[in-house]
Amino acid sequence: MERQIHKMKTDPVCGRKVDPHASGFAAFYDQRDFYFCSQGCLDHFHQDGKRYARKGLRGLWSRYLDRVQKATDGKPPCCH
């Protein structure tokens, strides 16, 4: 059903959309719930969970840094 799209979570390992209610593969890490499409992805996460858990945050952060860098013409933003 289309309504359920809103509840879909992203599998941090492979990037697929996962329905948290249908998924049997979940992990709680760093105050967040993560859902996985398969046991293989869950295993990956357990082996290297920190990297996957931080990926999303790092993505936003690096996008912010890119913007800062463009705005400051590549110079560090706070050196005057």
Ligand SMILES: [Zn+2]
């Ligand atoms: Zn997966």
